[in-house]
Amino acid sequence: MDLSFSPEEIAFRDEVRTFIAENLPAELVAKVRDSGRVKREDLYPWHKKLHEKGWAAPKWPAEHGGPGWTPMQRFIFDQEMTLAGAPPLSAFGLTMLAPVLIAYGTPEQQKTHLPKILSGEIFWCQGYSEPGSGSDLASLRTRAEDKGDHYLVNGHKIWTSNAHEADWIFCLVRTDP
Numbered sequence: 001m002d003l004s005f006s007p008e009e010i011a012f013r014d015e016v017r018t019f020i021a022e023n024l025p026a027e028l029v030a031k032v033r034d035s036g037r038v039k040r041e042d043l044y045p046w047h048k049k050l051h052e053k054g055w056a057a058p059k060w061p062a063e064h065g066g067p068g069w070t071p072m073q074r075f076i077f078d079q080e081m082t083l084a085g086a087p088p089l090s091a092f093g094l095t096m097l098a099p100v101l102i103a104y105g106t107p108e109q110q111k112t113h114l115p116k117i118l119s120g121e122i123f124w125c126q127g128y129s130e131p132g133s134g135s136d137l138a139s140l141r142t143r144a145e146d147k148g149d150h151y152l153v154n155g156h157k158i159w160t161s162n163a164h165e166a167d168w169i170f171c172l173v174r175t176d177p
Contacts, residue, residue, distance in 0.1 A: 005076075012073055016080045023049045029085040038087050040123055040165040047089050047120035057094050057118055064102050064110070065118045092162060093117040093124040097170045113168075127157035127171030137172060144173040151175075 005013065028046055031038050050056040058077050060066025069077070081088075098117050101110055116122040133139040142155025153173055160169065 005072075009072055009076060013076045013080060016077055017084075019053060019055075020080060020084045020086060023053075024084055024086050028087065032085060032087045040090075043087060043089065044120055046087070050089065051119050056089060056120070057098065059095065060098065060118070061102070064098075064114055090117075090120070090123055090162075092126050092166075092170070093122070096126065097124050122167040123162070123165055124168050124170060125160050125162040125166035127160050127163075127169045129157065129159045131156050131158055140172055140174065142171065142173045144175050146175065 024046065028038065028042060031042060047056060054065075054067050055077065057064075057066045058069055058074050062068030067073075094117060098114060101113055105113075113122070117124070127142075128137060128140075129135055130140050130142060133141075140155075142153065142157065144151040144153045151173075153171075155173065157169075157171060163169070
């Protein structure tokens with residue numbers, strides 16, 4: 001088995017390296033290195049550059065704004081980003097919520113949310129944990145009652161990662177009475 005990169009993959013790797021070298025701010029890499037975290041406003045300019053290049057969502061299909069890359073291209077991109085010390089973009093919107101919207105969302109939900117997630121215009125957080133249950137998702141008590149054209153959500157969420165920077169939340173709720 002030959003595991004070496006093909007000439008096309010080497011050319012792609014070189015393109016990714018060049019893009020990162022020319023566009024990834026050194027101060028952003030330093031913030032990630034020094035604290036392991038970056039604020040939304042620090043990350044947004046990098047997100048915008050990736051979006052303009054068409055690379056903000058490397059695992060998304062082309063029909064939803066992703067690059068439509070092969071698995072090897074995604075691997076090369078991820079490897080080069082890691083080697084450069086680039087921070088990951090918003091995991092909750094791009095890698096957790098968007099694939100669910102792509103697979104199961106209505107066309108209206110996709111049209112409303114996917115472009116704004118892709119561009120970095122909106123930022124999502126996750127609401128899973130609840131008081132008294134921690135990460136035991138089987139014990140969650142927050143309920144969503146179907147009101148016809150919307151759901152009424154009642155309950156509590158805690159340890160909501162990135163809530164202080166989020167525009168939207170996706171959460172697990174119970175819909176059974």
